Amino acid sequence: MQTAALAVTTDDAPQFPLPANTHAERVVSVTHYTDSLFSFRITRPAAFRFRSGEFVMIGLPNAERPVFRAYSIASPAWDEEVEFYSIKVPDGPLTQHLQKIRPGDTVLMKHKSTGTLVLDALTPAKRLWMVATGTGFAPWASLVRDPETYEKFDEIVVTNTCRDVADLAYGDQLVAALEADPLIGELTAGRVKYVATTTREASPQMGRITTLIENGELFRLVGCAPFDRATDRVMICGSMAMLKDVKALVEAHGLEEGSNSKPADFVVERAFVG
Incomplete structure (x- = not known):
């Protein structure tokens, strides 16, 4: 005892x-x-x-x-x-x-x-998408600073969607500091693309992440083709409604959900809701 x-x-x-x-x-x-x-x-x-x-x-x-x-x-x-x-x-x-x-x-x-949002649950590919709303950004703050992420993927796309501009501050500051990080700065240089959007307050880029996926704007902002099993892996964390909607959109592109025991193309946080 x-x-x-x-x-x-x-x-x-x-x-x-x-x-x-x-x-x-x-x-x-x-x-x-x-x-x-x-x-x-x-x-x-x-x-x-x-x-x-x-x-x-x-x-x-x-x-x-x-x-x-x-x-x-x-x-x-x-x-x-x-x-x-x-x-x-x-x-x-x-x-x-x-x-x-x-x-x-x-x-x-x-x-x-x-947790389910771990690299072990995904098979290697060219590009890793980390899709978040609200405090669902937290696991991306961990993964985007881990050297292993850059060993498994050539490109990292981090999305951060909140209601107001001020709500983006944590993610904005963290991503902006990546290249100056003494441990992983060289690994991140030119390999991380950050898409921050708001849904209520006016900002340079507005729109719900689901809308940006559906209308193709997200892929235009990043400069790549839509989700493809051959090149893309996706991690999703945020509100329960967002998890459900983005999962459906990812599956519509042919990606399959992975797990620790059976790595595949995308993962969804099963316990944390931002």
Whole structure:
């Protein structure tokens, strides 16, 4: 039986036993992008291993039985810290408290990560599409900074669709910094194409990702032909409706869904909804 340990967010906060199979980690930094979006980084346990694109259950030590939710890991597998990208839900069981964390506070993280948005679930091809809406961008933040992604694919297309321009900030900043990254900068140079669109506020490129796929605008922006099994692999993460619609469009182009046990042409996040 695991020995109970104490994990608290502040020195004067109530103390509760640490749940089994759970790490208690320190918040390193927090960045707020809008009133509804923020990212944060926590210390990484020495024994914690994950594949880029996976998710893990996280919570806060604010109750004897804390609430845990699945969060895609936004940092790549080589990172010394663990990064997350989150929405702020005013009355959310977890996020109403999580959005208030500060450096030095404690976040709980389960020992085991898992997920379908991993490179192992896809067969190699020329081009990898990472299609996201909202905080569904988080796994792309991990994968686009992983050297293995560039070993398996020649071109990477990252899409980021949100309602307003400010909501694109996390993805905009991350992609803009890729070529200056000392570890993967040389790998990414000239190989990453980024398509950021808005659905409500006016911006240089507007439109729902489903519309841009259907009318061909997405492929015109990237400068390539529509999805083709011979050249393209697709990863999809976002709202439940978006997952369903984009999956149908990808299948209409002849691509088949893959898994860890049977790699194929596209994958959909089965647990995380941005």
